[in-house]
Amino acid sequence: xxxxxxxxxxxxxxxxxxxxxxxxxxxxxxxxxxxxxxxxxxxxxxxxxxxxxxxxxxxxxxxxxxxxxxxxxxxxxxxxxxxxxxxxxxxxxxxxxxxxxxxxxxxxxxxxxxxxxxxxxxxxxxxxxxxxxxxxxxxxxxxxxxxxxxxxxxxxxxxxxxxxxxxxxxxxxxxxxxxxxxxxxxxxxxxxxxxxxxxxxxxxxxxxxxxxxxxxxxxxxxxxxxxxxxxxxxxxxxxxxxxxxxxxxxxxxxxxxxxxxxxxxxxxxxxxxxxxxxxxxxxxxxxxxxxxxxxxxxxxxxxxxxx
Ligand code: FDA
Numbered sequence: 001x002x003x004x005x006x007x008x009x010x011x012x013x014x015x016x017x018x019x020x021x022x023x024x025x026x027x028x029x030x031x032x033x034x035x036x037x038x039x040x041x042x043x044x045x046x047x048x049x050x051x052x053x054x055x056x057x058x059x060x061x062x063x064x065x066x067x068x069x070x071x072x073x074x075x076x077x078x079x080x081x082x083x084x085x086x087x088x089x090x091x092x093x094x095x096x097x098x099x100x101x102x103x104x105x106x107x108x109x110x111x112x113x114x115x116x117x118x119x120x121x122x123x124x125x126x127x128x129x130x131x132x133x134x135x136x137x138x139x140x141x142x143x144x145x146x147x148x149x150x151x152x153x154x155x156x157x158x159x160x161x162x163x164x165x166x167x168x169x170x171x172x173x174x175x176x177x178x179x180x181x182x183x184x185x186x187x188x189x190x191x192x193x194x195x196x197x198x199x200x201x202x203x204x205x206x207x208x209x210x211x212x213x214x215x216x217x218x219x220x221x222x223x224x225x226x227x228x229x230x231x232x233x234x235x236x237x238x239x240x241x242x243x244x245x246x247x248x249x250x251x252x253x254x255x256x257x258x259x260x261x262x263x264x265x266x267x268x269x270x271x272x273x274x275x276x277x278x279x280x281x282x283x284x285x286x287x288x289x290x291x292x293x294x295x296x297x298x299x300x301x302x303x304x305x306x307x
Contacts, residue, residue, distance in 0.1 A: 187205075
């Protein structure tokens with residue numbers, strides 16, 4: 001019951017100000033967003049890659065209001081990519097981007113987001129890695145898929161995310177699986193209406209398995225974005241049945257969640273990629289993590305009260 005309330009709060013400016021200013025917030029936020037700058041994040045990237053993990057990096061930020069902020073988002077990713085090139089980590093670390101941060105919701109936003117994200121995709125390709133376009137709320141997805149298709153003409157490795165909770169996703173999965181795309185499948189983290197999305201956990205889980213089967217049996221590269229132990233073993237079984245080798249799909253989980261499972265899957269020989277977010281505009285990302293697990297909220301509230 002708490003999840004939808006927290007997701008509604010994730011879009012509220014008043015709550016953003018309140019929570020961002022709370023004295024203990026930073027300490028709790030660090031579990032999910034372990035740094036604000038490239039300098040903060042480099043030791044974490046090195047530590048995780050040393051442990052046999054791969055990463056996908058998210059410079060947090062979304063819902064920007066000016067074209068200048070969109071340009072700044074592009075430049076933040078370019079600076080990160082420069083740093084990864086200097087560290088020789090290009091092939092182990094890819095980028096995840098939210099097109100809203102690249103200007104998608106502004107006037108002329110579709111073209112603006114495409115123009116801003118293209119240099120990031122080019123720079124990533126130049127160091128031997130790639131970019132995945134995150135999925136945001138359902139109103140943004142036609143534009144996201146069109147940008148994905150456009151980028152794939154020159155950079156076929158560009159990936160995108162699909163969300164099992166949306167009714168449209170089974171058909172998106174068939175199209176993407178047929179044209180050989182890299183696709184991350186997640187359950188979905190936004191507050192979506194009953195007209196477009198399953199609301200019950202068991203319906204979402206069932207849809208996840210149907211979509212996963214389509215991806216595993218298709219031509220593309222499935223990326224299983226979930227911490228759910230049941231779905232992870234189903235994914236292994238579906239991969240085996242589809243005759244996929246260990247390097248023909250990968251698991252992805254979020255930094256700060258089930259870390260021991262990251263290492264276990266990597267030790268079994270799986271490709272395991274940790275989605276690692278950093279930056280100062282962490283509010284929306286942090287609130288979605290609270291909404292996913294009420295115990296996180298209880299921990300957060302307890303830390304505030306104990307101050
Ligand atoms: P579920 O929520 O059922 O959780 C399974 C178990 O994992 C829980 O019982 C708990 O143990 C643990 N867990 C899950 N979330 C936790 C949390 N926040 N804190 C502590 N424990 C937690 N969404 C989206 O809409 N667009 C996107 O682009 C992405 N991108 C993305 C990338 C990657 C790599 C991942 C793993 C996830 C996303 N998501 C996302 C988020 C996704 O939609 C979903 O909200 C979360 O992954 C939680 O769903 P699970 O599949 O983990 O299952």
